[in-house]
Amino acid sequence: MKILMLTWEYPPRIVGGIARVVHDLSKRLIKDGHEVTVVTYKDGDTPYYENDKGVEVYRVDNYIIHPNNFIDWILQLNFNLIAKATEIINKKGKFDVIHAHDWLVANAAKTLKNSFDIPLISTIHATESGRNSGIHDETQRYINDTEWLLTYESTEVIVNSNYMKSHVQGLFGLPFDKINVIPNGINLNNFTGIDRDYDFRRQYAMDNEKIILYVGRLVYEKGVQHLIAAMPKILENYHDSKLIIAGKGGMLDELREQAYNMGLSDKVYFTGYLNSKQVQKMYKCADVAVFPSTYEPFGIVALEAMLAGVPTVVSDIGGLNEIIEHRVDGMKSYAGNSNSIADSVLSLLYDPQLAANVSKKAKIKVKEEFNWNKIAQDTHYIYEQAICKTMAQKQAEQMQQAKAKKTNKAKNTEKEITNLLSFKKKHAYA
Secondary structure, three states, X not given: OEEEEEOOOOOOOOOOOHHHHHHHXXXXXXXXXXXXXXXXXXXXXXXXXXXXXXXXXXXXXXXXOOOOOHHHHHHHHHHHHHHHHHHHHHHHOOOOEEEEEOHHHHHHHHHHHHHHOOOEEEEOOOOHHHHOOXXXXXXXXXXXXXXXXXXXXXXXXXXXXXXXXXXXXXXXXOOHHHEEEOOOOOOOOOOOOOOOOHHHHOOOOOOOOEEEEXXXXXXXXXXXXHHHHHXXXXXXXXXXXXXXXXXXXXXXXHHHHHHHHOOXXXXXXXXXOOOHHHHHHHHHHOOEXXXXXXXXXXXXXXXXXXXXXXXXXXXXXXXXXXXOOEOOOEEEEOOOOHHHHHHXXXXXXXXXXXXXXHHHHHHHHHHHHOOHHHHHHHHHHHHHHHHHHHHHHHHHHHHHHHHHHHHHHHHHHHHHHHHHHHHHHHHHHO
16 A cells, blocks of 8 residues: 555654654554655754655655744644645655544645545544643634544544543544554564663662653643652652653643652652663663553553563553553552552562562563554554545445436436427417
8 A cells, every 4th residue: 555644743753652653653564565655744954855764754844934823833834744745646646545643734634635535544642632631722622623623534533542432432423433443552672682771770860779760741641740749658668769750841840849849859850851762771770660641542651661571550541541450460550649659659669579470461461462563454454444435435426426417317308398298288279
């Protein structure tokens, strides 16, 4: 197949989880013999075009007109995505499918679908309503409506967990069989050849300290504030522990202030942004990984920790709740409950055997259930399904048009006969 991926982020530009999903899925589809073209945003010094080991990546600028706000910025990006994709189609021919990732590319996806008559598949990675526990202002309403538009225009919709299937179906009123659950995956070679680097570890903690690690964006729905709030109880019971928070986001200053006000400045370390190699090393240094989200459609970071062999604690919500089985291949805590987070972390710190057992089973689970081979095959099946549905719909429309044409012809013939009889009758009397 010739596949067009539309996304606002692709490595090395990584804003959230979309970049890694599109990257890994595209690479696997290439290995399966498909042609994948990605059209995305050009960030920094990244090239306008590159062949990323078989994946053709085209990037567009977004600087011609200075936008008033983020929504205007996104609309301008979509105009440029359309222009570039149209140029590619005119030069190389039509794609078999368009795969759009989230509302940020919805307008480009809709326009290209209708302009070139190409089946559209969309992946909804998260929703504005879910991120904000509802819709509270006009900007959020606009994003929510654009998400609905993308799902409405799509022949098939992909989500990454059963939780998201129910959420999206209820939120947008989609037919249940239009929504397909395909989990995100992870590159199983991510930690090959990477061992614990003690010199790297000593930059963040002393040898006697157990590292409790969080990796991800610093935004409200990730629940980092609840993890910091759990630290007093953890430290009271296990003094030689330290919380390492790796990532950046809008809540950084607020979280730093929280740690300072709680007297935890020497026990909570904010690393800021880490590159992929540093993140891999950090996982290998950690003793426990915690992902305390209050909203999480999937939670790919949990897969990373599990694959790295780190005992993992997640909140019992969304996709995280589906990834881990409590005390079997990880630990769960009640979402938003710092006391519960502390209990799960302490269970792993106090019981090395439990930590070893859940780590071993977690790694096996990731390799069996979250590998890209299976995910790419499932995605390709959805592409085929979308093509078949589109063809069937066209045939139905053609039959409807033919039927309408036949009906109109019959009506016209009947009208002509009636007029002829009326004419004969009139002139017979004459």
